[in-house]
Amino acid sequence: MGRKAEVQRALLEKLMGPEAMGLTTQQLHFTDDKVCKNFLCGTCPHDLFSNTKVDLGTCPRSHLSKLKEEYTSAIAKGEQYPTFEAEYEDNIRAFMADIDRKIAANKRRIDQTPEETQKFTNLMRDIADVEKAMNDAMAEVERLGEQGQIEESLAELQKAEALKVEKADREKELQVLSDTAGASGHQKLRVCDVCGAYLSILDSDRRLADHFGGRMHLGYVKLRDVIVEFDARRDRGEDPRRLIAAGGYTNGHSAGARPSQAYPPSSSSYRPPEDDYRYNRSDRDRSDRRDYRDRDRYDRQRSRSPPPRSYR
Numbered sequence: 001m002g003r004k005a006e007v008q009r010a011l012l013e014k015l016m017g018p019e020a021m022g023l024t025t026q027q028l029h030f031t032d033d034k035v036c037k038n039f040l041c042g043t044c045p046h047d048l049f050s051n052t053k054v055d056l057g058t059c060p061r062s063h064l065s066k067l068k069e070e071y072t073s074a075i076a077k078g079e080q081y082p083t084f085e086a087e088y089e090d091n092i093r094a095f096m097a098d099i100d101r102k103i104a105a106n107k108r109r110i111d112q113t114p115e116e117t118q119k120f121t122n123l124m125r126d127i128a129d130v131e132k133a134m135n136d137a138m139a140e141v142e143r144l145g146e147q148g149q150i151e152e153s154l155a156e157l158q159k160a161e162a163l164k165v166e167k168a169d170r171e172k173e174l175q176v177l178s179d180t181a182g183a184s185g186h187q188k189l190r191v192c193d194v195c196g197a198y199l200s201i202l203d204s205d206r207r208l209a210d211h212f213g214g215r216m217h218l219g220y221v222k223l224r225d226v227i228v229e230f231d232a233r234r235d236r237g238e239d240p241r242r243l244i245a246a247g248g249y250t251n252g253h254s255a256g257a258r259p260s261q262a263y264p265p266s267s268s269s270y271r272p273p274e275d276d277y278r279y280n281r282s283d284r285d286r287s288d289r290r291d292y293r294d295r296d297r298y299d300r301q302r303s304r305s306p307p308p309r310s311y312r
Helices: 003-016 035-042 066-076 082-112 114-146 150-181 207-213 215-234 239-244 275-302
Strands: 189-191 198-200
Touching: 035 082, 066 189, 082 215, 082 239, 114 189, 114 198, 114 207, 150 207, 239 275
Parallel strands: none
Antiparallel strands: 189 198
8 A cells, every 4th residue: 555545544544433434343354345355465556556647546445454464364374365366366467458558559659669669668767777876876975075985985986977978878879769760749759668658758867767766657567566476376376266266265255255256357457346336236236126026016916905894
């Protein structure tokens, strides 16, 4: 959970109480449908991208640290909840499939090849990294100089000068790549392979560093790392669906999670948790309609019966 979002949620719970936010901590268990399985198993995009351009708002499901600790403790004791892991994987893969489609669409808009995109993105990231290393080296030069460590300070200064030359070389390479791409406005743009944002070759070093170190970009980096972990888990034969198919696990269905509802099927787009609430609501609606039909049938049967006698 993002630090700011976590503080805001904790403050609201403290001021209003968990019951006012729809939570009853005494009764709520981590297997409850109201608890966010993304939060339990790893990272929820609602928290990861709070206060960014892709802010998803507050997650409609519960993100109580106490429940996550209980879930982690249960896993450590050997309990298995593969349906939760499968739901988490489906959600993250679907969410990232959406951003990958956005990246492809943005690239088509500016007609750039994948090779150009990769080279451009790598160069801009390298320039930002070298800029940061150069600033760190200069800060170290100043610190060592103030402490009277002259030789060490001179060594750091030489390192900073070498980084300055390296940065200039990278910038020349970037300029050559830009010149060969053309002079139109679109050809001055590139698409970030990680988050889909537009990057301009005219952006300053500080702006590029802000992008690659920004909350949105780092959020997508984290989710791509999570998908790498999913793939590695499958390669090791630890796909949670294999446990689900085998049925040899205890996952607390009796505590509230129905097997048919334990995780959503793969989809072409991220399925927000509120969809589950719509699913549950439709179940209740169908049940209500059955109740109404039963009452209607009972009323019709009564209407065909002879009227009761009047004793006067």
